[in-house]
Amino acid sequence: LPAEPKIFHGRDSELAEILELFSQGTPRIAILGAGGMGKTSLARTALHHTELTTKYQGNRFFIACDTASNKVELAGLIGAHLGMKPGKDMTQAVLLYFSDASPSLLILDNLETVWEPVESRKEIEEILSLLTDITNLALVITMRGAERPAKVQWTRPFLLPLQPLAQDAARKMFIDIADEGYSMEEMDQVLHLADNMPLSISLLAHLVDMEGCSEILSRWETERTSLISDGYDRKSNLELSISLSVSSPRMTSHSQDLLALLSMLPDGLSDVELKQSKFPIKDILGCKAALLRTALAYTDDLKRLKVLVPVREYMRTLSPPKDQMIRPLLTYFQELLELCVKFSGMESGTLLIARITSNYTNIQNVLRYGLQG
Structure with a gap:
């Protein structure tokens, strides 16, 4: 099993919701949210929580699905974690294993x-449906986006897609990673660049720990998201x-055109x-729905479609909006x-x-673009 996260802040309510669902029976839970929002960390924290270790003991399984490209490969990954010998299609063997096993947790x-x-x-979706037919198997999935797979009766109430951390939790996470030597104001400036996304906070805080806040803030002005994109996988x-x-x-x-456009509209x-x-843009409201389903955008309290700072900077740098x-x-x-x-x-x-007030920064950016053009 993967280790329990050593730095974990701001997800107490979501963890409590997950544990509550487990207390009511054998749940089927989808942890959703944008990439880098801490879905895996939440799942790993739940995996090691005392209530679940007591309930499932050695029958807890955590499968990283990154390398699977179809049902057969997914079943093979699960089978390998169960200690089974490789086979052509392990689906039935996996289903039989869990059907005969003591209460189990599969993430x-x-x-x-x-x-x-x-x-x-x-x-x-078919294999998920078959897995959830097994009455003693609890299933938790993590997926980027805000859309749950079909053919599964997900346990209610649904867990809402993860949002950026509250400021206090973001600060705690930053302080846990970065050494001293920066002011609260400098830390908040860095957190603003991260828009309180856990992955961005982690990557920026590690850089601050090595180079200092002022240096990182200066580098961001020219390097933007490439500053924290030297790693080789989605977690780094x-x-x-x-x-x-x-x-x-x-x-x-x-x-993608709509996302690029939103990148210049804070x-x-x-x-x-x-x-x-x-x-x-053809079917623009359908495009909006796609951005929400993939969690690349969100709607604020005023129902305005927005994009988080790291995504905005990524799009503006690598895929800026077209003139038209x-x-x-x-x-x-x-x-x-x-x-x-x-x-x-x-x-x-x-x-x-x-209406103008609600678009104040948008108007500035667009007029600036018009003057530059």
Whole structure:
């Protein structure tokens, strides 16, 4: 089994929810969220929690699904962890093992790797369905995105997709990694760049520990996300982690265009703005749904579609928005400003001011782009 995470902050409520589901029986739980949000850490912490070690003892299995590309390979991975001899298709053997075993816990980590491709999705959902037919087998999966596989009766209440850490938890995580020698203000500046994503915090904090806060803040100005993308896997390379989501089969070219556009809009966009701006994006609300399903974007309390800072910086650097995407937005904001002047002092003018205020940073960025163009 993988070790229990030594640094774990800000997920107490999610852990409590998971343990509550286990206390009610044999659950089927999906831990969802964007890449780098700490899904694996949460699963590993639950795996080693006293309540679950007592309940399942030696019948706890943690399978990293990164290397599987179809049902047969996934069954083979599970079989290997169960100590079975390799076979052509281990599916039935795995099902028989768990059916005859004492109560067991199976965690399938990074299941999206094998589930996302359209050609393998149906068979993966079928094996998940068969696994959950086994009454004494608890199943936990971790998947990037906000979409649960079909054909499984997931235990309610569903665990919400993981969000960035609260500021206090983010600070604790940073302090656990980076040595002293920085001010609270400098630490918060670094955390702002990470947008409190656990993976980004971890990578940046390790750099701060080696080079100092001021040096890292200075390097970020020129290197952006490449600063924390020297690793060889999704857990040590931010750009690789983000690219796995961007290249997801759930993402169309139009969805990628929308993501690129949002990368220069820190204030995000409302549904009304998505439709009124007349972007050359086919089925723009469908593209919005794709961004939400892959957890590359989120909606804030005002229902505005936004992208976290690390994803914005990645897209702006490696896949910036095309000119034909920005021009309609430039026109839209110009018309909005003109209408605001025209109806100044009237009730409709007040509403227009509210719309402008909610796009303040967006307008600055778009106008700056227009001047540069």
